[in-house]
Amino acid sequence: MNASIETPAAVPNVALRNGLAALVVGLLFGLGLSYSGMTDPARVQGFLDLAGRWDPTLAFVMGGALLVNIPAYWLTRRTRTQPLFDTRFTLPTRHDLDGRLLLGAACFGIGWGLSGFCPGPALASLSSGALPVLGFCAAMVAGMALAAFVQKTPA
Amino acid sequence: MNVLIDFDAWQRGLIGGLLIGLSAAMLMLFSGRVAGISGIVGGLLFNRDPADALWRKLFVVGLLLGPLLLAAFAGAPAVSLPTGWLALGLGGVLVGFGTRLGNGCTSGHGVCGMARFSKRSIIATLTFMAFGFLTVFVLRHGVTS
Numbered sequence A: 001m002n003a004s005i006e007t008p009a010a011v012p013n014v015a016l017r018n019g020l021a022a023l024v025v026g027l028l029f030g031l032g033l034s035y036s037g038m039t040d041p042a043r044v045q046g047f048l049d050l051a052g053r054w055d056p057t058l059a060f061v062m063g064g065a066l067l068v069n070i071p072a073y074w075l076t077r078r079t080r081t082q083p084l085f086d087t088r089f090t091l092p093t094r095h096d097l098d099g100r101l102l103l104g105a106a107c108f109g110i111g112w113g114l115s116g117f118c119p120g121p122a123l124a125s126l127s128s129g130a131l132p133v134l135g136f137c138a139a140m141v142a143g144m145a146l147a148a149f150v151q152k153t154p155a
Numbered sequence B: 001m002n003v004l005i006d007f008d009a010w011q012r013g014l015i016g017g018l019l020i021g022l023s024a025a026m027l028m029l030f031s032g033r034v035a036g037i038s039g040i041v042g043g044l045l046f047n048r049d050p051a052d053a054l055w056r057k058l059f060v061v062g063l064l065l066g067p068l069l070l071a072a073f074a075g076a077p078a079v080s081l082p083t084g085w086l087a088l089g090l091g092g093v094l095v096g097f098g099t100r101l102g103n104g105c106t107s108g109h110g111v112c113g114m115a116r117f118s119k120r121s122i123i124a125t126l127t128f129m130a131f132g133f134l135t136v137f138v139l140r141h142g143v144t145s
Helices: A008-036 A041-048 A057-079 A099-115 A119-128 A131-152 B007-031 B037-046 B050-074 B085-101 B106-115 B119-141
Strands: none
Touching (some): A008 A119, A057 B106, A099 A131, A119 B106, A131 B037, B007 B106
């Protein structure tokens, strides 16, 4: 164990290690999204079209991801008191259901159905340089800004 | 029920899903963080904390490079982009607004939150799935004229 880890001088190293890890993790995430076919909005809308010719591919993607992440999360949380490169776990702390969660999820679902895009595939597709993707992402950032504004006002 | 049988697509979906799961598992092990795309991007753009920005930026860089890497080695997968600007624009605003207000998207709630058996994430995932199904039903099978 590096004894200097608690000194202020070590802080940039923590940020750097987390940054490099995030680069690899993001790369793997983008690779998975692209390989799975989820960067194709038509395939996502095919999954959402239960009454048409239903395309179950998205269920395989979600199932595959959970197949790895459920045991991995369980193992990480039970064997470690802190992550490898950081001082603590940063996890969501809320457990209550509220109107904003439900309203947000409903709005997201409608937008997802309309476009066939959710945030990950949309951003991953930006590297294609396609204009519709750029348009979607610009609109998405505007929506995020609107949410940031709404959340600053009391409920 | 009319199901599109495409074993090749299902296999690619499963393998891609395993990679996504591995990615989320690694972020938790390395940095103790949830691999939620809307949260990572939203935090980068709207909670400007310089100490917290580097990993978010590099995650997004990796996310952009992933599909390019795949395209370079295996060819770009077929993508048919929607052409309706109204659906794209309105859809984009709703996705951005909804994922931030509801604290997560398909990755944060669906892949990470459900793996933690979080009640909020399970309810959120069921909700956005239900509204996604409903929206496509109205779009494709609703009364249009």
